[in-house]
Amino acid sequence: MIMDKTLHHDRGTGRVPGTGLNRRKALQLFAVAGVVGTVFYLTFGRDKQIKAVHHSLPMMGTIVNMTVCGPDEEQCRKAIGACITRMETLSAMLSTYVPDSAISRLNRDGILLDAPAELLEVLALSTELSELTGGAFDPTIMVLLAHYRDVKTTGKLPAESKINEILKLVDYRHIVVENQSTIRYTREGTKATLDGIAKGYIVDQGIEVLRAKGFENAFVEAGGDLMTLGKRQDGKPWRIGIRNPRSDDLKKMDTIELSDRAIATSGDYMQYFTEDKKTHHIINPHTGFSPIDTASSSILAPTVAWADGLATATMVLGPEESLKLIETLPECEGYFIDKHMKKYQTKGFFS
Secondary structure, eight states, X not given: OOSTTOEEEOOOOOXXXXXXXXXXXXXXXXXXXTOOSOEEEEEEOSSTTOEEEEEEEEETTEXXXXXXXXXXXXXXXXXXXXXXXXXXXXXXXXXXXXXXXXXXXXXXXXXXXXXXXXXXXXXXXXXXXXXXXXXXXXXXXXXXXXXXXXXXXXXXXXXXXXXXXXGXXXXXXXXXXXXXXXXXXXXXXXXXOOTTTHHHHHHHHHHHHHHHTTOOSEEEEETTEEEEESOOTTSOOEEEEEOOTTOOOGXXXXXXXXXXXEEEEEESSSSBSSTTSSSBSOOOTTTSSOOSSEEEEEEEESSHHHXXXXXXXXXXXXXXXXXXXXXXXXXXXEEEEETXXXXXXXXXXXX
């Protein structure tokens, strides 16, 4: 049942075995939340000529939810199929959970010849975000993250000396592109994860498939990274709920209405390594420890990749620095909640 026609937005982690990226599970259509398999169903709005086809399936370590609105049910289904094909292809290319993916081969060998154009594009976006945020966003955090994940098994936080040793491998400038198609690491042992941007990029590419097929009203979401096109089948904007990072009560969510815009949220409350949530899956690339100020960060942006990357980076920067940054970026807005549940927002986030 869809409650109040609100889409629940909180990015978590739950990884579906055998799928790709694993970071933040969130923003699920209530009608399909918790679905393990693949579901197709059809609903009708007030305008009987406009149909909304909903589809959910496991992909990228989470549940992907999509809705496509149009006058022809079969064409909606075909567009969804094409969207899924494109997204699955990219997931297989960009996921570190796929052993023979392009990024996995780069991490294994330290060099990748004839790199796919999509990987080059994602790394270019990553570099742009890294430079913009002063290194708060950094894809080379992978070795450090892997070390922190051992905390779940051992129950022991990594020693500061070990963190300092690993930090020598963490610097986005260790990734270089040569001859427009070769990627290599300049520091032996460096590895990259695209979890902070790839999911958003993949959603963007799925949306482009729908646009190319002429669909102007749609919704595609993967683990809290989402894009809205146009309106719902009833002609109203898509309504998004942003979870309180310290409450599971969905009635306490803040809500916004979106059309033709992306949103992504990062938080400390789903994938954490210690029960006090002080150590979690977002790590400050400069210090090697989780940021201490922010509980959640939500970003509105023109693309999901941009929203995805900025949500991660602003968790590291903290609310006040994040406000300063986002207010300089055209078509971007931010909403931040600190550890004491104090809220910060740019002027246009809820307007």
